[in-house]
Amino acid sequence: MSISRDLERYTGLFASRTKVMKSSAMRDMMAVTARPEVISLAGGLPDTSTFPPETFAAVASRIAAESCAKALQYGPTDGLDETKDCIAEVMAAEGMPLDREDTIVTTGGQQVIDLVAKTLIDPGDVVIAEGPTYPGAVPVFLSYQAELVQVEMDSSGMRVDLLEETLARLDREGRRPKFIYTVPTFQNPAGVTMSLSRRRRLVEIAHERELLVLEDNPYGLLRYEGDELPTLYALDRGVFVMYLGTFSKILSPGIRLGWVAAPPPVLEKINLGKQGADLCTSTLSQLMVQAYFERGNWRDYVDSLTDIYRKRRDTMLDALAEHFPAQAEWTQPGGGLFIWATLPEFIDTTDLLARALRENVAFVPGEGAFLDGRGRNSMRLNFSGSNEEAIREGIRRIGEVVTEQVELYGTLTGKGTAPAAPSAEVVQMPTPAERARRANS
Amino acid sequence: MRRVAVLKGGRSLERQVSLRSGARVEDALGRLGHEVAPIDVGLDLIHQLRDASPEVAFIAMHGRDGEDGTVQELLEILDIPYTGSGVLACVRSMDKVLAKHLMLEAGIPTPEFFAFNETAFRELGAAEALGAIEERLEFPIVVKPSSQGSALGIKFARSAADVPAALVAAFSYDSKVLLERYVDGRDLAVSILDGKPLPVVEAVPQGDEFYDFQARYEIGRTSFICPADLPDGATEQAQELALRVYRMLGCHAFARVDLMLSGSGELTVLEANPIPGLTETSLLPQAAEAAGMDFDQLVGRILELAMARVPAA
Numbered sequence: 205m206s207i208s209r210d211l212e213r214y215t216g217l218f219a220s221r222t223k224v225m226k227s228s229a230m231r232d233m234m235a236v237t238a239r240p241e242v243i244s245l246a247g248g249l250p251d252t253s254t255f256p257p258e259t260f261a262a263v264a265s266r267i268a269a270e271s272c273a274k275a276l277q278y279g280p281t282d283g284l285d286e287t288k289d290c291i292a293e294v295m296a297a298e299g300m301p302l303d304r305e306d307t308i309v310t311t312g313g314q315q316v317i318d319l320v321a322k323t324l325i326d327p328g329d330v331v332i333a334e335g336p337t338y339p340g341a342v343p344v345f346l347s348y349q350a351e352l353v354q355v356e357m358d359s360s361g362m363r364v365d366l367l368e369e370t371l372a373r374l375d376r377e378g379r380r381p382k383f384i385y386t387v388p389t390f391q392n393p394a395g396v397t398m399s400l401s402r403r404r405r406l407v408e409i410a411h412e413r414e415l416l417v418l419e420d421n422p423y424g425l426l427r428y429e430g431d432e433l434p435t436l437y438a439l440d441r442g443v444f445v446m447y448l449g450t451f452s453k454i455l456s457p458g459i460r461l462g463w464v465a466a467p468p469p470v471l472e473k474i475n476l477g478k479q480g481a482d483l484c485t486s487t488l489s490q491l492m493v494q495a496y497f498e499r500g501n502w503r504d505y506v507d508s509l510t511d512i513y514r515k516r517r518d519t520m521l522d523a524l525a526e527h528f529p530a531q532a533e534w535t536q537p538g539g540g541l542f543i544w545a546t547l548p549e550f551i552d553t554t555d556l557l558a559r560a561l562r563e564n565v566a567f568v569p570g571e572g573a574f575l576d577g578r579g580r581n582s583m584r585l586n587f588s589g590s591n592e593e594a595i596r597e598g599i600r601r602i603g604e605v606v607t608e609q610v611e612l613y614g615t616l617t618g619k620g621t622a623p624a625a626p627s628a629e630v631v632q633m634p635t636p637a638e639r640a641r642r643a644n645s
Numbered sequence: 646m647r648r649v650a651v652l653k654g655g656r657s658l659e660r661q662v663s664l665r666s667g668a669r670v671e672d673a674l675g676r677l678g679h680e681v682a683p684i685d686v687g688l689d690l691i692h693q694l695r696d697a698s699p700e701v702a703f704i705a706m707h708g709r710d711g712e713d714g715t716v717q718e719l720l721e722i723l724d725i726p727y728t729g730s731g732v733l734a735c736v737r738s739m740d741k742v743l744a745k746h747l748m749l750e751a752g753i754p755t756p757e758f759f760a761f762n763e764t765a766f767r768e769l770g771a772a773e774a775l776g777a778i779e780e781r782l783e784f785p786i787v788v789k790p791s792s793q794g795s796a797l798g799i800k801f802a803r804s805a806a807d808v809p810a811a812l813v814a815a816f817s818y819d820s821k822v823l824l825e826r827y828v829d830g831r832d833l834a835v836s837i838l839d840g841k842p843l844p845v846v847e848a849v850p851q852g853d854e855f856y857d858f859q860a861r862y863e864i865g866r867t868s869f870i871c872p873a874d875l876p877d878g879a880t881e882q883a884q885e886l887a888l889r890v891y892r893m894l895g896c897h898a899f900a901r902v903d904l905m906l907s908g909s910g911e912l913t914v915l916e917a918n919p920i921p922g923l924t925e926t927s928l929l930p931q932a933a934e935a936a937g938m939d940f941d942q943l944v945g946r947i948l949e950l951a952m953a954r955v956p957a958a
Contacts (some may be wrong), residue, residue: 232658232659232660232661232662233658233661233797235653235660235661235664236656238656239656239687240902241688244895364863446869453848488651508673549810550809550810550813551810552813552817553812553819554814555797555814555815555817556817558793558797558798558817558818559656559817560817561656561658561817572864609813609816611767612763612766612767612812612813612816613809613810613813615766615767616766616772616808616809616813617772617809618772618777
């Protein structure tokens with residue numbers, strides 16, 4: 205039998221939820237970005253080359269010497285107590301006391317998104333997220349046949365006033381959202397942080413409406429400036445807020461270790477879901493974290509990462525100011541890994557990526573962060589995964605192709621070619637005051 | 646048994662599709678008893694080819710480098726026989742503007758179009774002529790890059806206001822773009838194998854108004870009907886037109902020709918693809934299958950045709 209007829213036969217067997225699980229043209233295009241000659245500002249990768257190999261060796265040999273059999277064995281579904289103690293340390297560092305029974309160790313933060321969706325979503329249920337949202341969360345929600353409603357953001361994070369409008373509208377339509385998914389601190393992809401007043405109001409709304417919130421906080425400890433804000437989980441004290449944490453950005457994404465803290469009844473269901481998914485999180489990874497944390501200096505590594513990433517962020521912001529045309533604007537992240545840049549509306553960043561790839565540079569087009577066609581003129585730029593020289597050169601190349609397209613559009617619309625003096629009718633320019641305000645917020 | 650290098654991947658935007666085509670071809674060649682050397686085409690291509698010293702190269706690349714004659718030229722220099730069309734046919738097919746001019750000259754119907762280089766707008770003020778072009782072609786107008794395979798960069802301009810952004814998008818892929826009259830009708834593909842047309846495939850988009858890049862490679866987004874159920878005579882006419890295009894461009898062994906059948910029953914040729922996809926959902930394998938030839942047989946035949954072209958030493 206031929207393969208293509210085979211495939212058609214399988215197609216009839218696929219669950220209807222697989223209809224929304226699809227590869228995209230953009231993702232196919234991203235395959236080119238992996239080529240060695242490409243400067244990729246597209247990844248979301250922490251720089252694991254900064255981790256000392258001798259520390260890795262010491263941790264691994266300690267496990268081999270002291271707990272080899274345990275490391276090779278299954279563990280409890282909710283995770284090892286030793287790992288939970290490490291999690292409690294990280295949570296404490298962000299102002300959240302935690303008891304062992306309030307958390308489950310998971311296979312990366314991504315599993316938390318999956319388990320929460322599995323626990324809460326029936327087909328057709330509404331999930332609310334920021335617009336733009338973490339592109340990796342979108343397929344998870346869709347695979348459980350949720351309907352995703354996105355709420356606009358500004359430089360102070362999710363517009364909670366618009367959230368209330370959205371909730372009221374859903375009420376009128378008789379639809380009750382199951383939970384709100386948010387990355388309030390150094391958001392992926394936008395790089396912005398939700399203000400304290402909005403955090404407080406969001407938690408109030410959750411209480412008023414008895415609505416769950418999933419707070420995804422992978423970047424909280426990667427702060428380059430400004431004061432720490434209380435997490436939603438800290439403000440709520442674990443009543444309606446579920447908290448997602450991860451070791452991926454403060455230690456390693458390769459060990460696939462994250463956690464969820466949530467109200468006990470929710471946690472119990474999540475635990476059952478996890479049992480079905482993978483029985484338990486890798487014991488080896490958990491013991492490595494434990495051995496690593498016992499050395500007592502995990503914060504030093506986070507500090508060293510913060511120093512490196514701060515410089516890279518500054519380099520990228522400087523390069524953007526130098527090389528991007530006046531019609532572009534971008535966020536000023538106080539931490540995290542990403543800058544979100546928005547170009548004039550006539551530029552489609554998926555097409556622009558094709559042009560940029562000819563100059564051997566890549567970014568993530570904005571379309572993947574929205575479900576409704578918005579974001580097509582935006583891009584996500586990662587500054588943690590490339591050194592400063594590559595960042596400068598990468599931004600220079602992207603700036604060049606953007607400028608080229610702005611000029612071409614000017615020529616095509618007969619509105620002049622001089623990029624220094626664009627017509628106000630062609631594009632909206634952020635005023636210097638607006639920029640400064642953004643920079644300070 | 647032969648030593649076959651399978652060329653795949655490369656720098657093209659269709660790299661991912663090419664990797665899938667290549668993997669399938671490798672499997673088929675293995676089942677046919679050949680020795681396979683997979684090569685992801687990059688800076689070390691010549692080196693890799695010399696190392697593998699294949700008797701023949703199977704080019705499973707799409708778009709830039711693979712379909713535009715570049716790799717074919719290199720294989721000629723290295724004196725390695727390869728599958729599919731030669732340099733000239735690739736150059737002619739990959740450049741839609743050139744192909745359409747050749748079709749017009751040969752009296753093969755193709756939708757009316759105007760083509761421009763970026764420099765025409767930047768240096769010759771071609772924007773001034775857009776109004777006249779829009780009047781002539783009528784909206785909606787299809788704007789597309791001249792050389793991008795697949796449907797990347799193809800935009801519909803519904804009004805004059807859409808045209809500049811559509812052109813900027815198309816110029817992202819190529820320095821030459823065309824504005825083409827939109828044909829409202831059925832989307833047909835005729836694959837040619839060894840100078841003979843295979844059954845016609847019709848692509849029916851599911852829900853979406855446009856048969857986009859994404860839908861092309863995804864199971865379930867577009868459904869394909871093969872052989873297409875067409876009005877009397879249309880199948881033969883489409884096959885004959887496709888064959889004329891194949892011959893006129895000088896294609897060898899295989900190619901796929903895309904056509905439109907308008908509501909009033911007129912057939913027009915959009916483009917020819919010298920190395921169409923060979924993935925699970927691609928049209929050439931589907932058409933071959935409708936003609937009673939499974940994937941392994943198709944790959945085997947393509948390889949034979951490559952060897953047959955080598956003059957006996």
